[in-house]
Amino acid sequence: MxxxxxxxxxxxxxxxxxIALRSFVPDYGRxxxxxxxxxxxxxxxxxxxxxxxxxxxxxxxxxxxxxxxxxxxxxxxxxxxxxxxxxxxxxxxxxxxxxxxxxxxxxxxxxxxxxxxxxxxxxxxxxxxxxxxxxxxxxxxxxxxxxxxxxxxxxxxxxxxxxxxxxxxxxxxxxxxxxxxxxxxxxxxxxxxxxxxxxxxxxxxxxxxxxxxxxxxxxxxxxxxxxxxxxxxxxxxxxxxxxxxxxxxxxxxxxxxxxxxxxxxxxxxxxxxTSIVSFLGHNIDVSGAENDDEIRQRIRQSLHAPIGGLRPDDDAILRLTLSGRTLRHWHVLRDRDIWTETVSQIAEETGRLWVEKLSFALEAPAAGGDTSATDELGRLMAQIAAEEGFAAQAQAEVDEVLSQLPAARRAELMTDAVALSALTSGLAEAGSEHLFALMKGASE
The missing domain is CATH 3.60.21.10 (Metallo-dependent phosphatases)
Known part of the structure; x- marks a missing residue:
């Protein structure tokens, strides 16, 4: 060649x-x-x-x-x-x-x-x-x-x-x-x-x-x-x-x-x-954070890790999870929309990271000996969500909403009856958690 x-x-x-080859090709002879x-x-x-x-x-x-x-x-x-x-x-x-x-x-x-x-x-x-x-x-x-x-x-x-x-x-x-x-x-x-x-x-x-x-x-x-x-x-x-x-x-x-x-x-x-932009999953642990300033600082520090794995000119699209046990647990869940926007802005400040989705996997602080009316209500909501009658009603309502979607999108969300049941359960759990967070965050 x-x-x-x-x-x-x-x-x-x-x-x-x-002789000519040796002058033309520096590595000739190897x-x-x-x-x-x-x-x-x-x-x-x-x-x-x-x-x-x-x-x-x-x-x-x-x-x-x-x-x-x-x-x-x-x-x-x-x-x-x-x-x-x-x-x-x-x-x-x-x-x-x-x-x-x-x-x-x-x-x-x-x-x-x-x-x-x-x-x-x-x-x-x-x-x-x-x-x-x-x-x-x-x-x-x-x-x-x-x-x-x-x-x-x-x-x-x-x-x-x-x-x-x-x-x-x-x-x-x-x-x-x-x-x-x-x-x-x-x-x-x-x-x-x-x-x-x-x-x-x-x-x-x-x-x-x-x-x-x-x-x-x-x-x-x-x-x-x-x-x-x-x-x-x-x-x-x-x-x-x-x-x-x-x-x-x-x-x-x-x-x-x-x-x-x-x-x-x-x-x-x-x-x-070869890639110009990378899709990455990343976890941000805020365990022990006692106030919002500390949570924001943890987020900034944690985002150094995905940047370190990129080439100098590359960007990354992130799926982030906020996890850990913190005293601000209920307040973060109550204000999840604000925190989603906050995390996105902190990521964009780097000039290289963009947030596709932020999930919350926070653990509530250990409960004390006293039980509040809000805690009692939370347990009651959990019991209702587990009842067959509630599940059937919720599933019917989800099915009605899905029926308004284009067929292709509906097929993506509900491949079969098992998927419909899982989607309904997930929505009910998320709604219950959000409502409880609103009440708990307001009372603490």
Missing amino acids: IRAALPEEIAEGDYQAD VFLIKILHTADVHLDSPLTSLALRDEALRANIQSATRSAFIGIIDTALAEGVAALLIAGDLYDGAQRSAKTAAFLVGQLERLRAAEIPLFYIKGNHDAENPITGEVALPDNVHVFDGRGGKVQLAGTDIWIHGVSFNGKHAPESMLGKFRAPVAGAINIAMLHTSLAGAAGHDNYAPCSVAELVALGFDYWALGHVHKRQVHNEAPWVVMPGIPQGRDIGEAGPKSATLLTIEDGQIAIEEIP
């Missing part, structure tokens, strides 16, 4: 060529490194779903996060001087048709082409249902594997890239039979979009086991489909790089791509950060 990039006047096989960047599940222009996106400033910052992550991947490929970029499926997101997406993609791939970096790409389930996939004329540095499978030698190297694409948006059977045997005496990298033996939240596509992959004799399996990064095996490598940009709290944490370094027939890997 190095020689292929040298001036034409530098020939191979004689002393003068050797074993050359070849780098390859592996990503998957880009889901280009997929929207980030978050309650925090109602904030105009935040929405402006991250509405194009998947594009920004992809630009970062191309930037890394250029900066590292990789020999190839691998995209193991789901470059696109669903069946949306967008000329802007197509134009953006071609523009980024042209950057690779100008640097003579090839892209190897297999179609995943989302690519197969996206009309853009078959319409965009991709630059000639892009090799798209078809559904029959194939292999391509990386120019100027003894590295072979193997891959199989989805023919449609479903692949219920194993696709391993479509891979040809590895090339003897070479480095063989195989690309596959698969759920492996199954993964929560992902359809069971192109199922296979890690043991089956290992047995086929490839040196590196460049996988895609499951959005959580996982290195399943090291000899050979079986790597699921995960989604490069999380889209909701279900895809929490910083995201990355995988950089392969091939030296003397051996492969080493490292994570390369």
Whole structure:
């Protein structure tokens, strides 16, 4: 690969060529490194779903996060001087048709082409249902594997890239039979979009086991489909790089791509950060806080932790929980709307954190020996909430409210009778707690 990039006047096989190589390439005489960047599940222009996106400033910052992550991947490929970029499926997101997406993609791939970096790409389930996939004329540095499978030698190297694409948006059977045997005496990298033996939240596509992959004799399996990064095996490598940009709290944490370094027939890997914004869950413990000033101070101090885990230019969308035992328990619950706004403002003061949701898991201070009328009323409300008649009436009222919603939204909230019962119980408990907090906070 190095020689292929040298001036034409530098020939191979004689002393003068050797001298020229040493002057042209500072590291000539050492074993050359070849780098390859592996990503998957880009889901280009997929929207980030978050309650925090109602904030105009935040929405402006991250509405194009998947594009920004992809630009970062191309930037890394250029900066590292990789020999190839691998995209193991789901470059696109669903069946949306967008000329802007197509134009953006071609523009980024042209950057690779100008640097003579090839892209190897297999179609995943989302690519197969996206009309853009078959319409965009991709630059000639892009090799798209078809559904029959194939292999391509990386120019100027003894590295072979193997891959199989989805023919449609479903692949219920194993696709391993479509891979040809590895090339003897070479480095063989195989690309596959698969759920492996199954993964929560992902359809069971192109199922296979890690043991089956290992047995086929490839040196590196460049996988895609499951959005959580996982290195399943090291000899050979079986790597699921995960989604490069999380889209909701279900895809929490910083995201990355995988950089392969091939030296003397051996492969080493490292994570390369890619996400622009991270979704994070975080707990704020206010145990022992005796006044509101102390609670606010605890919140400010606690938010240093999520910032510490971010890259210098990244933002984070938080789901926070306020927990612990404090004398201000009832007052905080009584004024939960005020505290929700307070926490949001403290987070935004950092310039990097945004609150999607604040939950309260506070513990009441230990009760004394005396029982107040408010405490008696609280116990009475709890007893009523547990009665079958109350539960049936409450469930009927919740069902009536849900019936006014669009069918799709109703289906999300109430998948079955069990879900309806759980939703009703949760609402009754929250309402009872809020009413009790109003009374308790006023009496203390």
